[in-house]
Amino acid sequence: xxxxxNKRTLFTLIALLIITPVGxxxxxxxxxxxxxxxxxxxxxxxxxxxxxxxFLIFAKLKPALIATxxxxxxxxxxxxxxxxxxxxxxxxxxxxxRTVIGNSFTWSDFPYYVIGSLxxxxxxxxxxxxxxx
Numbered sequence: 001x002x003x004x005x006n007k008r009t010l011f012t013l014i015a016l017l018i019i020t021p022v023g024x025x026x027x028x029x030x031x032x033x034x035x036x037x038x039x040x041x042x043x044x045x046x047x048x049x050x051x052x053x054x055f056l057i058f059a060k061l062k063p064a065l066i067a068t069x070x071x072x073x074x075x076x077x078x079x080x081x082x083x084x085x086x087x088x089x090x091x092x093x094x095x096x097x098r099t100v101i102g103n104s105f106t107w108s109d110f111p112y113y114v115i116g117s118l119x120x121x122x123x124x125x126x127x128x129x130x131x132x133x
Contacts, residue, residue, distance in 0.1 A: 022045055045116065
C-alpha cells in the first residue's frame with residue numbers, strides 16, 4: 001500500500017511540475033493569440049492544477065468528486081468576481097491573489113473550467129492506473 005501511495009504521489013508531483021509552469025506561462029505569453037491565452041486558456045491549467053493538488057493531499061477521494069468540487073468552487077470564485085468590496089480590490093492588485101481568485105467575471109471562462117476539470121479527471125485516472133502497475 002505504501003509503495004502504491006508513493007508511486008501515486010511521485011506521478012502527481014511530476015504532473016504538477018509540468019502543469020504549474022505551463023499555467024503561469026499562459027499569464028505571461030505575448031505571442032499570437034496572447035489575449036486568449038492570457039485570459040482564457042489559463043483557466044484550463046488552473047482547474048488541472050487544483051485537481052492535482054487535492055488529489056495529492058486527499059488520496060482517498062475519488063477523481064470524479066475532486067474534479068466536480070474543483071469545478072464548482074472555481075465557478076463560485078468566478079461569480080465572486082462580481083463582488084467588488086475595497087478590501088478585495090486591494091488584494092486583487094497582487095499577481096498571485098489575482099491569479100487565484102481572479103478580478104473580472106466572464107461567462108466565457110466556464111467552458112474552460114469544464115475542459116480543465118475533465119482533463120484533470122483524466123490525468124488523475126491515468127495516475128491511479130500507472131500507480132497500480
